[in-house]
Amino acid sequence: MNKQFIYKELLNILDEKNIKVDEPMKKHISFKVGGPADFLVKPKTEEELRNVVEFAKKENVPFIVIGNGSNLLVKDGGIRGIVIELSDNFNNYEIDGNIIKAQSGALLAIIGRNAMKNSLTGFEFAAGIPGTLGGALAMNAGAYGGEMKQVVKTVRLMDRDGNIFELSNEEMKFEYRRSLLTTKDYIVLSAVIELQPGNVEEIKEIMADYSNRRSTKQPLNFPSAGSTFKRPEGHFAAKLIDDCGLRGLNLRGAQVSDKHCGFVINSGGATAKDILDLMFIVKSTVNAKFGIMLEEEVKILGED
Structure with a gap:
């Protein structure tokens, strides 16, 4: 891969300030770990995005798309x-x-706050999730009984050939922490969200309650990717981990949160390998004790 050639071609598509070379991914994911990306680019328009995708395909350069990195672990x-x-x-x-x-x-938080200002209800559950709309749609993000499936009307997508199309809620095949995007390599461009008229004060009260619950029960003051494991059917990952005596377990700065066992956090100085090793210990221990293999909710990218 000729990095000089790639950089020169990207300059024909994007502003120089929106192209980073050998960019540390720890600056771009909430876990605050991860090695460098050869190139990190920030397109401003669908046309710029399509041009980057078409260039990458033509030159056989691998590419991935991320949001704000709140549900990622980069090796x-x-x-x-x-x-x-x-x-x-x-x-x-x-x-x-x-x-x-x-x-x-x-950001879901921005959408939620402005929905409230416009007296629109139905998005309160998402307003405290620290991610972007694209990531939330890909995994059908949810909290407090709500999920994206309940509010999304249509989603605009781009495939790896640069073709743009729109899918309905039903065509997105939303399930628990899954969607069509779990199996199809499409890029989310935008979405139409349909909410209901509500009362500003009531919406504000619900959002404040959810925010308070998060801050009292989740380790928000440490780098993490939120809930590390999906909820196994009929169980809660955090309870299984706690029942194995793993609360607070620390491995070179990677730690099972003592505030919420469902979170693996970077308590200071951890590498991606430390976090992955601790996740392996957690999964192996839970499987040995209960016969249940936990599945990561965090998306793992990159090379060792």
Whole structure:
């Protein structure tokens, strides 16, 4: 891979300030770990995104798309090829009546706050999830009995050939922490969210309650990727981990949170390998004691 050639070609597509070379991924994921990406780019428009995708395909350069990195763990060897970050440069939204149209890089917290200001209810569950709309749609993110499936009307997508199309809620095949995007390598461009008219004060009260619950029960003051493991059917991952006596277990700075056992955190100085090793210990211990193999909710990227 000729990095000089790739950089020169990317300059024909993007502003120089939106192209980073050998960019440490720890700057871009909430775990604060991870080696460098060969290139990290931030397109501002769908046209720029499509041009990057078409260039990568033509030159056989691998690429991945991320949001704000709140549900990712990047390995210490980093990521080869191009990381396309759709976050602060790809986050426009508009509200028309009870309909919100938002780009995939828009933060759920921003959408939730503006839904509240416009007396729209139904998005309260998502307002405290620290991610972007694109990531939330990919995994059908949810909390407190709500999930994206309940509020999304349509999703606009791009495939790896640069073709753009729109899918309905049903066509997105939303399930628990899964969607069509779990198996199809599409890029989320934007979505239409349909909410209901509500009372501002009631919405504010619900959001404050959820925020208080999060801050009292979750280790928000440490780097993590949120809930580390999916909920096994008929069980709770945090309880299984706690019942194995793993609460607070520390491995070179990677730690099972003593505040919420469902979170593996970076308590200070951990590498991606430390976090992965601790996750392996947790999974192996739970499986040995209960015969249940936990599945990661965090998405793992990159090379060792």
